[in-house]
Amino acid sequence: MTSDATDTIDTLIARYVAGNLPTPARVLVASHLELNPRSRALARGLEVMAGEELELETPRPIRDPKNRLAAILGSDAPAPIILPPQPANAIYPRALRDYVGFDADETPWRTKMPGFREHDLGEIEGFHVSLFWIRPGRRIPTHTHGGVELSLVLDGAFTDVHGRYGRGDISIADETVEHRPTAEMDRPCIGMAITDAPLKLTGSIPRRLMDIIGG
Known part of the structure; x- marks a missing residue:
């Protein structure tokens, strides 16, 4: 995962x-936090920082948020978020x-x-939401995107041009990524x-596959 992707996930x-995410992204990030201790620590630090800001008579905007995120990750960890079993x-x-x-x-x-299954949850708050299942070893057709795609791995793993994504990892792709x-x-x-x-197939794939997978 590139440093730019990490910054975006942060x-x-x-x-x-x-509380500024639409419902599909909120569910995806909440699921990520359950699976990723590093991100849970960051979220907890941000919650503590937000609480401190609320105690001020005149709350201030966060200055240099990128460095504040880095400071949270490099400081003594606040009390962890306790997850139910x-x-x-x-x-x-x-x-x-x-x-x-x-x-x-x-x-x-x-x-x-062949080798790719989906459960389509439909259009929710301007986003297309789905769950996917990819057979071991299956390669998805080469594609780029008309907008932004966030993918959270829930089990197993996949690799692409940016590296390996395992359980709990978020992949971010847009029109610059093939x-x-x-x-x-x-x-x-x-x-x-x-x-x-919608995604945009870019390899030598028959047009009917674009219709099948929503291109």
Whole structure:
């Protein structure tokens, strides 16, 4: 994951703490926080900082937020966020299970192409929201995006031009990124994706596949 992507994820977490994310992104980030201790520590530090600002008679805007985020991560950790216990064998984080009402083994998958399944949650607050399942070793057709795509890996892992994304990692792609995500061989890759525009296939793929996967 590049440093720019890390900065973007930190900004997402800051917006989550501030309550400034639309519902699909809020659920995705809340699920990420359950799976990523580093991000939980950042969120907790931001919550403490926000509480200190609220105690001031005249709250101040955060100056140099990038350095403030770095300072939080480099300082003594505040009291950790206590997570409720997960049910045995649960794959979806609690935030996602509460949102969709089921776990991975109950997901009503629909095969979109060989080795790729999807559960389409539809358009929510201007975003297309879906869950995906990729067969071990399966390569997704090469594509870019008309807007921004956030993908959270819930189980397994995939690799693309930016590196490896495992359980709890967020991939961020936009019109500047052309990639071909490939699931690792040991198990299926399961995740959540939200987009604000359709993807654009760029390889030598028949037009009918664009229709199948929403291009």
